[in-house]
Amino acid sequence: MPELPEVERVRLTLLPLLAGRRIEKVRVAETRLRAPVDARALRRAAAGKHILGLRRRAKYLLVDLEGEKILLMHLGMTGRFRIVRAGSRDQVHDHVALALDDGNEVRYNDARRFGLVQVLARGEEAIHPRLRDLGPEPLGAGFGPATLATSARARRRPIKTLLTDATVVAGIGNIYACEVLHAAGIHPGRTASSLSPRRRERLVASIRSLLQEAIAFGGTTLRDFVDAGGEAGQYGEKLRVYGRESEPCETCGRRVRRIVQAGRSTFYCPGCQH
Numbered sequence: 001m002p003e004l005p006e007v008e009r010v011r012l013t014l015l016p017l018l019a020g021r022r023i024e025k026v027r028v029a030e031t032r033l034r035a036p037v038d039a040r041a042l043r044r045a046a047a048g049k050h051i052l053g054l055r056r057r058a059k060y061l062l063v064d065l066e067g068e069k070i071l072l073m074h075l076g077m078t079g080r081f082r083i084v085r086a087g088s089r090d091q092v093h094d095h096v097a098l099a100l101d102d103g104n105e106v107r108y109n110d111a112r113r114f115g116l117v118q119v120l121a122r123g124e125e126a127i128h129p130r131l132r133d134l135g136p137e138p139l140g141a142g143f144g145p146a147t148l149a150t151s152a153r154a155r156r157r158p159i160k161t162l163l164t165d166a167t168v169v170a171g172i173g174n175i176y177a178c179e180v181l182h183a184a185g186i187h188p189g190r191t192a193s194s195l196s197p198r199r200r201e202r203l204v205a206s207i208r209s210l211l212q213e214a215i216a217f218g219g220t221t222l223r224d225f226v227d228a229g230g231e232a233g234q235y236g237e238k239l240r241v242y243g244r245e246s247e248p249c250e251t252c253g254r255r256v257r258r259i260v261q262a263g264r265s266t267f268y269c270p271g272c273q274h
């Protein structure tokens, strides 16, 4: 499943290809995504309109359109974008196509169809049920050690579970939660409220540097994620604990352990995480 770095990578790849272009035609081949695609609303919102920008909120992409509409998109489990020349043959699972005024077509392809393509009114992103409860962006100014302290006081939950709660901080998924805790030397089962201010600061710094690094490397290659330019991410090779049960930790040599927290696998090193 694409996580924040992958989605940001898709945004960075698509932005120069989309910004300022006019959408000439909208084609919907399959409406059955996580929520049904309203083909008529999509055509009315997008056809003939310029693309003003492309934003990311947590793992959602928001396409700002000329006029009053926004396209809300989510890659779900297997969603990806392909840029092809207009008229080239559809691939299996190409569900939505936007033909641009430069002869290119953006195609949304999603084998498992857990993704999302929805039309919102401008401003609706602040109150939309899918977006309104999201916490601050981990790479944004609204997130810092104080955010974790406030949440920690409110909820005495394991720090790993807290980090993957999108209402506390938006978009840190299972893989990166494991990796940042390893980088910061924090045991995943520790309650957030037991962390000293210095360790909370170290955790926030690890979150920022790890996500930035993952974005630079193009994200992980788990499952069949491929970014908009068709390039596979390189970050998978750099994972230190995730998916490495019983392998020696590269930092201290102890074997990586797997436990289950809130129904998800957590990987950690008993040698360097306390």
Ligand SMILES: [Zn+2]
Residues within 6 Å of the ligand: 249, 250, 251, 252, 253, 254, 269, 270, 271, 272, 273
């Ligand atoms: Zn270790």
